[in-house]
Amino acid sequence: MARSKKKAVHEESAGLHRVVTTKTVLTMKKNGEKIAMLTGYDYLTARLLDQVGIDIVLVGDSVGNVVQGHETTLPVTVEDMIYHAKAVKKAVKNALIVVDMPFMSYQNSVDEAIRNCGRLMKEVGVGAVKLEGGEYIADIVRHLVRIGIPVMGHLGLTPQAINKFGTYEVRAQDKKEAAALVSDAMALEEAGVFAIVLEKIPAQLAKRVSNSLTIPTIGIGAGPNCDGQVLVVSDMLGLTEEFRPRFVRRYSELADVMRGAFRSYIDDVKGGRFPAKGESY
Numbered sequence: 062m063a064r065s066k067k068k069a070v071h072e073e074s075a076g077l078h079r080v081v082t083t084k085t086v087l088t089m090k091k092n093g094e095k096i097a098m099l100t101g102y103d104y105l106t107a108r109l110l111d112q113v114g115i116d117i118v119l120v121g122d123s124v125g126n127v128v129q130g131h132e133t134t135l136p137v138t139v140e141d142m143i144y145h146a147k148a149v150k151k152a153v154k155n156a157l158i159v160v161d162m163p164f165m166s167y168q169n170s171v172d173e174a175i176r177n178c179g180r181l182m183k184e185v186g187v188g189a190v191k192l193e194g195g196e197y198i199a200d201i202v203r204h205l206v207r208i209g210i211p212v213m214g215h216l217g218l219t220p221q222a223i224n225k226f227g228t229y230e231v232r233a234q235d236k237k238e239a240a241a242l243v244s245d246a247m248a249l250e251e252a253g254v255f256a257i258v259l260e261k262i263p264a265q266l267a268k269r270v271s272n273s274l275t276i277p278t279i280g281i282g283a284g285p286n287c288d289g290q291v292l293v294v295s296d297m298l299g300l301t302e303e304f305r306p307r308f309v310r311r312y313s314e315l316a317d318v319m320r321g322a323f324r325s326y327i328d329d330v331k332g333g334r335f336p337a338k339g340e341s342y
């Protein structure tokens with residue numbers, strides 16, 4: 062795309078949609094306005110998300126699964142997150158950019174958490190970081206928030222703990238785990254997070270947590286009563302064909318569209334129909 066056209070697209074989207082900050086999402090909860098969040102890992106997708114008015118782009122460590130092809134999110138590094146966040150940052154003018162801090166980049170000590178989260182804030186200029194975990198990371202959250210690094214929490218099915226859980230099944234189905242999740246949510250709010258992702262927990266529990274907090278909850282597989290929703294962009298576009306949990310609504314079948322385009326291209330090249338005269342110099 063020519064440079065001037067690129068600028069025009071940005072200007073158009075900047076005029077249409079508000080700039081979203083951590084304060085905006087708190088106000089949205091107060092006003093009963095639902096928060097729409099999707100993951101984004103690259104410049105072009107992030108630009109489309111921003112153009113249509115997504116509230117939050119999450120540079121998720123799900124990049125490990127859907128971009129890098131790993132079985133889990135555990136191998137993802139801080140360098141990976143910086144690389145993807147930089148591409149997203151270049152495209153986004155209005156949405157709040159939140160970046161997942163990868164496994165073992167924040168759990169070890171307050172110092173390490175500050176150093177790694179600080180890199181995302183300073184080297185990329187994102188709006189906030191997301192950390193998985195409950196009460197046991199509250200102290201780390203408190204330090205980050207105090208020095209000006211906004212934090213989004215993540216409870217329920219926390220994929221970085223998959224080796225502890227042993228399964229991607231629904232979490233907190235029994236009373237004990239449900240009670241622990243409620244007190245984790247309270248501890249995170251008290252420590253200063255501005256929002257909490259609730260992943261794959263019963264809808265009734267998500268409703269209870271959402272009603273107990275003044276900060277917004279953003280659900281994924283957590284029912285309709287969260288203050289916002291998030292999906293992995295590759296899932297909702299139908300690119301992760303074999304991944305079909307009930308909480309993923311497919312808004313497109315992009316894998317079919319892409320295969321169709323690739324097949325047509327191959328046929329055209331093999332049949333000598335591409336490039337045509339008008340596509341040559």
Ligand code: KIV
Binds near residue numbers: 100292
């Ligand atoms: O990494 C990710 O994409 C996430 C979402 C599933 C919330 O954490």
